[in-house]
Amino acid sequence: MDIESLDVPLMSYADACAKCNPRTRAAVVMDYAGYLADGDVWRDFARTCGLHLIEDAAHAAGLDGPGISGDAAVFSFFGNKNMTTAEGGMVVARDPDVLNKVKQMRSHGMTIGTTQRLRETSLTYDVTMLGYNYRMDELRAAIGLVQLRKLRHWNKQRETLSAAYRELLHSCCPGVSVPFSTPRPSAYHILPVILPERADRQRVADRMRGAGVQTSFHYPPIHRFSWYRSRFPSVRLPKTEEFCRRELTLPLHPKMLERDVELVVRVLAEALSR
Numbered sequence: 001m002d003i004e005s006l007d008v009p010l011m012s013y014a015d016a017c018a019k020c021n022p023r024t025r026a027a028v029v030m031d032y033a034g035y036l037a038d039g040d041v042w043r044d045f046a047r048t049c050g051l052h053l054i055e056d057a058a059h060a061a062g063l064d065g066p067g068i069s070g071d072a073a074v075f076s077f078f079g080n081k082n083m084t085t086a087e088g089g090m091v092v093a094r095d096p097d098v099l100n101k102v103k104q105m106r107s108h109g110m111t112i113g114t115t116q117r118l119r120e121t122s123l124t125y126d127v128t129m130l131g132y133n134y135r136m137d138e139l140r141a142a143i144g145l146v147q148l149r150k151l152r153h154w155n156k157q158r159e160t161l162s163a164a165y166r167e168l169l170h171s172c173c174p175g176v177s178v179p180f181s182t183p184r185p186s187a188y189h190i191l192p193v194i195l196p197e198r199a200d201r202q203r204v205a206d207r208m209r210g211a212g213v214q215t216s217f218h219y220p221p222i223h224r225f226s227w228y229r230s231r232f233p234s235v236r237l238p239k240t241e242e243f244c245r246r247e248l249t250l251p252l253h254p255k256m257l258e259r260d261v262e263l264v265v266r267v268l269a270e271a272l273s274r
């Protein structure tokens with residue numbers, strides 16, 4: 001699917017409608033940069049087309065929205081997310097059958113888990129599906145519980161910093177736009193900006209690195225990766241491609257101060273003006 005626009009880089013509803021076909025089984029929506037996809041729209045879409053709806057909420061930990069509209073929402077607690085257990089993640093779902101299936105899949109497809117075997121008298125179990133080893137261990141869970149207590153405060157800090165970025169970028173870098181100009185619920189995971197049409201992103205990033213400011217890029221588009229391109233060579237997603245050509249992610253971290261934001265914006269302005 002293409003994105004809606006450079007300003008709303010979320011899965012396009014119009015494109016999803018156009019591309020849904022009898023072989024389509026599920027829709028996966030992603031809350032890019034932490035900004036929630038429109039749950040009502042996607043729930044109706046999934047219902048109308050008879051699809052499962054899965055939410056990739058890896059950017060949206062700490063929000064109330066994820067998991068409400070879809071069949072399941074998936075979170076990542078990798079080291080670069082809003083909260084982390086270093087590796088690992090979480091699936092939420094309301095349907096007990098879905099939950100049980102996920103629980104069984106995470107542990108080799110076995111019908112009962114280790115703790116259950118310990119408590120119960122039965123010595124044996126069955127394997128009724130192909131499973132994985134995706135269990136989260138207790139050490140990670142302990143880290144996660146402590147992180148969870150800080151998550152809302154951290155997200156609040158991210159929100160304040162994002163607002164400061166928006167205001168400063170507007171006045172100091174008028175050629176740069178910040179997606180999601182219309183407010184919507186967000187966990188403010190990253191701070192993506194769109195550089196002016198003619199800016200050389202690599203040179204801007206190099207200059208900023210030279211001034212001590214790390215930037216990144218979210219993301220190279222999937223359909224341009226070799227593995228996908230060799231299988232789906234004809235996919236063209238013009239808005240996604242333009243977004244991916246012009247996007248630059250500025251530093252955003254709950255421990256940044258407003259004066260760090262000022263520094264980043266000043267360095268960006270200078271990198272663009274040279």
Ligand SMILES: *Cc1c(COP(=O)(O)O)cnc(C)c1O
Pocket residue numbers: 030056058059075076077078088089
């Ligand atoms: C990090 C991330 C993932 C992958 O999470 P893992 O924990 O590495 O499996 C998937 N989707 C999005 C949007 C992410 O940011």
